Amino acid sequence: MHFVSALDRVPEMRGVLCLFEGxxxxxxxxxxxxxxxxxxxxxxxxxxxxxxxxxxxNAKKARTPIVNLVGEHxxxxxxxxxxxxxxxxxxxxxxSAKTVRLENVFDMGSVxxxxxxxxxxxxxxxxxxxxxxxxxxxxxxxxxxxxxxARPPMPASRPAFGPGAGFLLGGHLLxxxxxxxxxxxxxxxxxxxxxxxxxxxxxxRGRFQPERIAYFPGPAQAQLAGLKELVLxxxxxxxxxxxxxxxxxxxxxxxxxxxxxxxxxxxxxxxLEALGLPEAGFADVPEAVxxxxxxxxxxxxxxxxxxxxxxEDSIICDEMISSGPPVMEQVARAKRYDFLPVTGGSIGQGLxxxxxxxxxxxxxxxxxxxxxxSAMYTLQSLWTMAREGLDxxxxxxxxxxxxxxxxxxxRTGAPGFGDRSNDMVDLTRPNLDFVKLSEGMGVPxxxxxxxxxxxxxxxxxxxxxxxxxxxxEIVQ
Amino acid sequence: MHFVSALDRVPEMRGVLCLFEGxxxxxxxxxxxxxxxxxxxxxxxxxxxxxxxxxxxNAKKARTPIVNLVGEHxxxxxxxxxxxxxxxxxxxxxxSAKTVRLENVFDMGSVxxxxxxxxxxxxxxxxxxxxxxxxxxxxxxxxxxxxxxARPPMPASRPAFGPGAGFLLGGHLLxxxxxxxxxxxxxxxxxxxxxxxxxxxxxxRGRFQPERIAYFPGPAQAQLAGLKELVLxxxxxxxxxxxxxxxxxxxxxxxxxxxxxxxxxxxxxxxLEALGLPEAGFADVPEAVxxxxxxxxxxxxxxxxxxxxxxEDSIICDEMISSGPPVMEQVARAKRYDFLPVTGGSIGQGLxxxxxxxxxxxxxxxxxxxxxxSAMYTLQSLWTMAREGLDxxxxxxxxxxxxxxxxxxxRTGAPGFGDRSNDMVDLTRPNLDFVKLSEGMGVPxxxxxxxxxxxxxxxxxxxxxxxxxxxxEIVQ
Numbered sequence: 001m002h003f004v005s006a007l008d009r010v011p012e013m014r015g016v017l018c019l020f021e022g023x024x025x026x027x028x029x030x031x032x033x034x035x036x037x038x039x040x041x042x043x044x045x046x047x048x049x050x051x052x053x054x055x056x057x058n059a060k061k062a063r064t065p066i067v068n069l070v071g072e073h074x075x076x077x078x079x080x081x082x083x084x085x086x087x088x089x090x091x092x093x094x095x096s097a098k099t100v101r102l103e104n105v106f107d108m109g110s111v112x113x114x115x116x117x118x119x120x121x122x123x124x125x126x127x128x129x130x131x132x133x134x135x136x137x138x139x140x141x142x143x144x145x146x147x148x149x150a151r152p153p154m155p156a157s158r159p160a161f162g163p164g165a166g167f168l169l170g171g172h173l174l175x176x177x178x179x180x181x182x183x184x185x186x187x188x189x190x191x192x193x194x195x196x197x198x199x200x201x202x203x204x205r206g207r208f209q210p211e212r213i214a215y216f217p218g219p220a221q222a223q224l225a226g227l228k229e230l231v232l233x234x235x236x237x238x239x240x241x242x243x244x245x246x247x248x249x250x251x252x253x254x255x256x257x258x259x260x261x262x263x264x265x266x267x268x269x270x271x272l273e274a275l276g277l278p279e280a281g282f283a284d285v286p287e288a289v290x291x292x293x294x295x296x297x298x299x300x301x302x303x304x305x306x307x308x309x310x311x312e313d314s315i316i317c318d319e320m321i322s323s324g325p326p327v328m329e330q331v332a333r334a335k336r337y338d339f340l341p342v343t344g345g346s347i348g349q350g351l352x353x354x355x356x357x358x359x360x361x362x363x364x365x366x367x368x369x370x371x372x373x374s375a376m377y378t379l380q381s382l383w384t385m386a387r388e389g390l391d392x393x394x395x396x397x398x399x400x401x402x403x404x405x406x407x408x409x410x411r412t413g414a415p416g417f418g419d420r421s422n423d424m425v426d427l428t429r430p431n432l433d434f435v436k437l438s439e440g441m442g443v444p445x446x447x448x449x450x451x452x453x454x455x456x457x458x459x460x461x462x463x464x465x466x467x468x469x470x471x472x473e474i475v476q
Numbered sequence: 477m478h479f480v481s482a483l484d485r486v487p488e489m490r491g492v493l494c495l496f497e498g499x500x501x502x503x504x505x506x507x508x509x510x511x512x513x514x515x516x517x518x519x520x521x522x523x524x525x526x527x528x529x530x531x532x533x534n535a536k537k538a539r540t541p542i543v544n545l546v547g548e549h550x551x552x553x554x555x556x557x558x559x560x561x562x563x564x565x566x567x568x569x570x571x572s573a574k575t576v577r578l579e580n581v582f583d584m585g586s587v588x589x590x591x592x593x594x595x596x597x598x599x600x601x602x603x604x605x606x607x608x609x610x611x612x613x614x615x616x617x618x619x620x621x622x623x624x625x626a627r628p629p630m631p632a633s634r635p636a637f638g639p640g641a642g643f644l645l646g647g648h649l650l651x652x653x654x655x656x657x658x659x660x661x662x663x664x665x666x667x668x669x670x671x672x673x674x675x676x677x678x679x680x681r682g683r684f685q686p687e688r689i690a691y692f693p694g695p696a697q698a699q700l701a702g703l704k705e706l707v708l709x710x711x712x713x714x715x716x717x718x719x720x721x722x723x724x725x726x727x728x729x730x731x732x733x734x735x736x737x738x739x740x741x742x743x744x745x746x747x748l749e750a751l752g753l754p755e756a757g758f759a760d761v762p763e764a765v766x767x768x769x770x771x772x773x774x775x776x777x778x779x780x781x782x783x784x785x786x787x788e789d790s791i792i793c794d795e796m797i798s799s800g801p802p803v804m805e806q807v808a809r810a811k812r813y814d815f816l817p818v819t820g821g822s823i824g825q826g827l828x829x830x831x832x833x834x835x836x837x838x839x840x841x842x843x844x845x846x847x848x849x850s851a852m853y854t855l856q857s858l859w860t861m862a863r864e865g866l867d868x869x870x871x872x873x874x875x876x877x878x879x880x881x882x883x884x885x886x887r888t889g890a891p892g893f894g895d896r897s898n899d900m901v902d903l904t905r906p907n908l909d910f911v912k913l914s915e916g917m918g919v920p921x922x923x924x925x926x927x928x929x930x931x932x933x934x935x936x937x938x939x940x941x942x943x944x945x946x947x948x949e950i951v952q
Binding site: 001002004005006007008011015017019020022046047048050051053054057058061073074075076077080081082083084086087090091093094133134136137197236237239240241242243244245249250342343344345346347348373376377379380383386387405408409412413414415416417418419420421423424425429430431432433434435436437439440441442 | 477478480481482483484487491493495496498522523524526527529530533534537549550551552553556557558559560562563566567569570609610612613673712713715716717718719720721725726818819820821822823824849852853855856859862863881884885888889890891892893894895896897899900901905906907908909910911912913915916917918
């Protein structure tokens with residue numbers, strides 16, 4: 001309560017109300033993916049933190065800096081088993097690089113500064129600070145000062161690799177200068193791949209777009225087939241999302257030598273620069289063309305329409321799940337954009353990350369491409385979009401099913417769906433009406449059942465400012 | 477996937493799809509509060525479990541038996557840092573009495589039986605079982621058999637207490653025979669109090685209704701003032717919900733001797749029986765009277781209308797927060813009902829617990845009394861109500877504000893709300909439209925802005941079967 005009240009006296013800090021902590025944790029992730037500065041979340045004891053864990057897991061995998069301020073019972077109250085009493089340190093543990101339980105109110109300022117510094121350590125991490133309620137109504141020491149983060153260290157050694165090596169770039173290397181170096185590597189004859197689950201990837205025309213590792217092991221292994229060496233730069237040896245009965249987890253060929261040019265916490269940009277490759281151009285992707293509005297509504301035509309209509313410097317937040325690959329293949333032809341991929345696989349990332357990205361970049365259009373099933377995890381995000389007037393267009397790919405599970409059912413060799421088990425993946429009975437759900441939270445919404453309707457609605461969303469939602473009916 | 481598929485072959489197990497794990501965990505809680513048998517949840521790795529933690533916290537405080545089946549990566553895949561990889565044991569820790577990581581697929585059946593037995597140990601606990609994906613596609617051993625739980629042990633000794641002692645009853649003692657003994661205690665001249673945060677309380681006419689300990693320390697301390705002895709029966713020494721600058725945490729007077737007749741895991745019913753008190757009647761509460769429909773819409777008139785219209789043997793799930801006390805004071809006059817209170821203070825309990833109670837008791841009317849702010853935590857519950865045709869009437873007490881925080885702001889001595897901090901508790905801009913939100917998930921809904929409208933709508937809800945929602949506008 002004191003912290004909330006202090007917002008009136010510290011206008012430098014912007015408070016953004018989220019109706020559920022899973023929105024706050026995802027928004028903090030989206031904010032820092034765009035700014036590379038940590039947002040702070042204010043959470044209420046263990047259960048408040050717990051509601052944010054799934055998106056904190058995604059943020060952890062994205063190596064996003066976040067500072068969690070977790071309220072704890074007042075010091076004298078902690079000895080009792082009150083309803084909200086719980087082991088907050090244990091709630092924080094799975095997602096925090098460090099959890100600090102403030103032990104002395106006089107240290108509040110200096111500890112806060114340390115926590116911020118720790119969160120900003122390259123490439124970024126989540127730090128949780130547990131603060132007893134009475135520390136808010138007690139006299140504290142001086143405010144601290146968080147110094148700018150140090151540059152990440154250069155790797156100690158440089159591995160040898162031959163001319164046929166492939167490179168896998170991850171971490172912060174899939175934007176700006178990292179992509180310039182990627183283009184140089186490609187021009188020098190190396191195959192260059194993009195880590196699938198990174199915080200942020202620049203894409204679109206004018207950018208060198210390295211091949212993104214595919215989701216399923218078969219296609220991913222095909223991408224890497226024949227490689228004798230794989231050089232990792234701010235990336236780990238690539239593995240499949242899940243393990244399956246008849247697939248290897250590792251995606252590189254068994255006889256491929258995997259070497260690290262820069263580890264996750266090392267200066268990959270410096271390591272790429274040190275290779276001394278000359279500047280290089282690349283063959284750009286062809287320009288997007290708006291499809292004929294009378295074409296059938298398919299994931300391909302939807303993707304093509306998005307690509308043609310997307311304004312330059314848009315930010316795309318992805319949680320399309322099964323609809324993703326055909327759409328993104330088209331979107332690659334759009335004007336320059338930032339793409340915020342799924343990182344940790346916790347469902348409910350897309351909408352909250354869109355909230356955070358829009359708070360971070362008020363002058364850029366944010367487009368959330370979201371599946372129906374995953375949308376229902378953190379749909380409260382829409383209210384914050386309306387409250388803050390965020391410039392976010394959300395497209396719901398509504399196929400009325402956890403479609404990805406049809407594929408997983410086959411892949412795991414399970415017997416398939418009968419009537420009763422089919423009920424566990426079917427999202428009809430009743431159908432979700434995303435137009436009503438969106439309007440219920442103050443975000444204007446429309447439904448598109450044809451490509452023409454989608455083009456009209458999406459074009460309007462790109463033209464006008466402010467939140468809106470388009471429910472796309474793509475039941476096959 | 478194999479587990480889901482197996483639902484086709486094991487009709488004894490009913491699968492209920494929830495759109496968010498926080499609904500599943502709360503529904504498992506509600507189910508077991510009514511049946512005292514554990515429901516099983518099926519959760520997807522650490523983040524899937526994490527989404528359920530807040531309501532698992534509530535279930536833990538309610539001492540509800542639950543069996544969590546948590547999927548883990550296949551054994552060979554666990555060594556890699558895949559997107560969903562995480563420390564599942566750590567995610568389970570804060571809410572599980574025991575976490576079992578299945579180490580050998582042949583033991584699946586016997587370990588499952590042990591897990592169920594452990595969950596059912598009096599008074600009930602949450603046990604989590606982590607199962608690697610490949611155990612689903614491997615040959616397993618025989619199915620196990622979970623024996624019926626043993627009776628809880630009688631307390632080893634009986635404390636002495638004088639004639640002016642007060643009794644605090646909790647655990648499973650606020651239903652059935654426990655309330656009969658409570659009436660005997662009252663008739664014998666003892667003051668009898670009900671633990672505030674218990675799993676289930678029977679109320680209404682024809683039931684002895686012990687005084688429920690108040691939420692805030694001041695009124696709670698006034699209830700217990702003057703007591704020289706407090707006898708705990710399946711309850712702990714009562715403490716306030718939060719600690720405050722100028723209040724003691726303990727609610728009993730400082731000079732009150734607190735003794736335990738039966739601990740949380742002991743046979744409180746047996747201990748009460750052993751007191752040998754004679755059967756006794758009690759003065760019943762007066763019958764509820766439907767208020768004049770032209771009366772103003774207030775929490776008191778709403779409560780009186782609910783009391784008069786509630787059919788016998790209804791189940792009330794409470795998460796009204798600040799609206800609760802005046803409403804429940806009226807509802808006490810209704811015909812016999814079960815009341816499922818807030819137990820752990822994790823927000824988002826009411827609607828999911830209503831789902832579980834309705835699955836458990838298909839022939840009884842379930843009424844969820846829910847605040848606007850808390851409703852938005854687990855609103856996805858409505859879809860499951862529609863899907864399963866559950867007989868649940870949800871009343872949203874919409875005061876467009878986290879009203880309880882107005883009180884907490886004063887109590888903590890914080891400076892109060894300016895414009896910017898007020899934005900953190902204000903739920904207007906935009907207003908939430910619960911009618912649209914409900915219809916968006918397939919539950920018919922209406923809005924009541926007058927008492928007459930509420931009476932008409934609530935009466936219809938009591939008369940007809942199936943889910944419906946009433947948004948009550950109670951902005952003051």
